[in-house]
Amino acid sequence: MASAEDSMTRSREKLRALDAVRKRRLIVAIADRIIAHVDELTALDAAIGDGDHGHNMRRGFEAVLQDLDALEAMGLSDLFKAIGTKLVMKVGGASGPLYGTLFLALGKALPDEPSREEAAAAFAAAIVAVRARGKSEQGQKTMLDVLIPSCESFSSGSNLAGVKETAALAADATAPMRATRGRASFLGERSIGHVDPGARSSSLMIAALCDELRKA
Ligand code: ADP
Ligand code: MG
Numbered sequence: 165m166a167s168a169e170d171s172m173t174r175s176r177e178k179l180r181a182l183d184a185v186r187k188r189r190l191i192v193a194i195a196d197r198i199i200a201h202v203d204e205l206t207a208l209d210a211a212i213g214d215g216d217h218g219h220n221m222r223r224g225f226e227a228v229l230q231d232l233d234a235l236e237a238m239g240l241s242d243l244f245k246a247i248g249t250k251l252v253m254k255v256g257g258a259s260g261p262l263y264g265t266l267f268l269a270l271g272k273a274l275p276d277e278p279s280r281e282e283a284a285a286a287f288a289a290a291i292v293a294v295r296a297r298g299k300s301e302q303g304q305k306t307m308l309d310v311l312i313p314s315c316e317s318f319s320s321g322s323n324l325a326g327v328k329e330t331a332a333l334a335a336d337a338t339a340p341m342r343a344t345r346g347r348a349s350f351l352g353e354r355s356i357g358h359v360d361p362g363a364r365s366s367s368l369m370i371a372a373l374c375d376e377l378r379k380a
Contacts, residue, residue, distance in 0.1 A: 177279055177280065178277050178278070178279050179277075179278055179279065179280055179283060181277050182240065184236040184237060185236075186376075187235065187236045187238075187240075187243060188232055188235070188236040189376060189379075190373065190376045190377070191228060191229075191232060191235055191236070191243075191247070192229065192232070193372045193373070193375065193376040194225070194369050194372045194373060194376075195225035195226075195228055195229050196372070197368045197369065197371065197372035198221045198222065198225050198365060198368055198369065198372075199222050199225060199226070201218070201364075201365075201368055202218035202219065202221070202222045203218060204218070204364070205217045205218035205221060205361050205364060205365055206218030206219065208358065208359055208360070208361040208364055209361040211358040212343065212347075212348040212351055212354075212355045212358045212360070212361075213346070213347040213348055213361060214347060216256075216257055217257065217259060217361040217362065217365065218361075220255045220256050220257045220259055220260060221255060221259070221365055223254050223255060223256070224250065224251045224254040224255035224260065224263070227250050227253070227254040228247055228250050228251070231246065231250065234246070235247070239276035240271075240274050240275075240276045240277070240278070241271050241272070241274050241275065241276055242271065243271070244267050244268070244270045244271030244274060245267070245268055245271030245272065246271075247267045247271075248263075248264045248265070248266070248267030248268030248269075248270070248271055249264065249268065250264075251263045251264040251267060252264030252265075252268070258298075258346055258347065258362075259307070259362050259365070261297060262294055262297055262298050262307065262362070263307075263365075265290075265293050265294050265297045266290045266291075266293070266294050266311070267290075268293075269286075269289055269290035269292075269293035269294070270286050270287065270289075270290040272289075273285065273286035273289040273290065274286040283318075284315070284318050284319040287314075287315045287318060287319070288315055288319065291308070291311050291312060291315055294307070294308065294311065295308065298345065298346075299345075300345040300346075303341070303344075304341075304343065304344045304345040304346075304349075305338050305341040305342065305343035305344065305345070305346075305348060305349075305355060305360045305363070306343075306345050306346055306360060306362055306363065307360070307362035307363055307365070307366045309334055309335075309337070309338050309341070309360065309363050310331050310334045310335050310338075310363045310364075310366040310367050310370070311366050313330050313331070313334045314327055314330050314331040314334065314366075314367075314370050316330075317330040317331075324374040324375075324377055324378045325374065325378070327370065327374055328370060328371045328374040328375070331366065331367040331370040331371060331374075332367050332371065334363065334367065335359055335360075335363045335364045335366070335367035336359060338359050338360040338363040339356075339357060339358060339359045340356060340357070341355075341356070341360070342355055342356050343355035343360065346362070348360065
């Protein structure tokens with residue numbers, strides 16, 4: 165059985181460095197996953213918001229895809245900051261500044277060749293930034309209800325398949341919640357029974373990230 169010391173040592177090891185090809189594939193994987201689910205995100209937002217979340221996200225990630233050549237040449241830190249800046253400019257709605265903040269804060273906190281521990285710390289720092297920006301907390305039926313448990317799963321040593329599973333379950337678990345932040349909160353009780361669109365887009369991005377990182 166692996167000792168706690170073994171797992172500490174492992175968590176300080178550098179994650180496998182991403183070369184330009186893998187960085188490009190990672191960005192494309194996340195963007196394509198969102199773009200493939202635009203209609204679903206739109207339908208979720210039509211049920212408890214104003215129906216623009218799919219289009220907002222597509223606009224942002226199409227803009228990101230236009231910058232692939234520049235992005236793949238960047239270190240991880242600058243790459244995340246550049247994606248964050250793009251999302252702030254292009255996504256719009258409430259989710260644009262929030263996802264922009266998530267990626268910008270990840271970029272600020274990530275070294276170019278992070279260890280697992282450093283990657284987990286950067287994810288946690290980015291969530292703190294989103295909470296501050298959104299004045300929101302876990303349990304309010306937002307993207308945070310996926311981001312926080314996914315970060316906890318990664319930080320506690322789950323493998324990538326486990327983190328992906330946590331994110332998917334957490335998105336589904338927003339359905340019975342009553343929204344108390346964002347546009348869906350205007351519906352009060354009527355927000356109950358629908359998955360939150362931002363929770364779903366977060367779980368899609370995490371799934372794409374995990375699937376891509378698991379590839380050799
Ligand atoms: P808008 O609500 O302005 O139309 P979007 O439809 O693009 O923007 O995004 C809606 C999503 O944004 C929600 O489903 C929710 O997950 C997320 N969201 C909204 N407000 C907040 C907030 N204050 N904190 C965290 N997430 C939020
Ligand atoms: Mg909306």
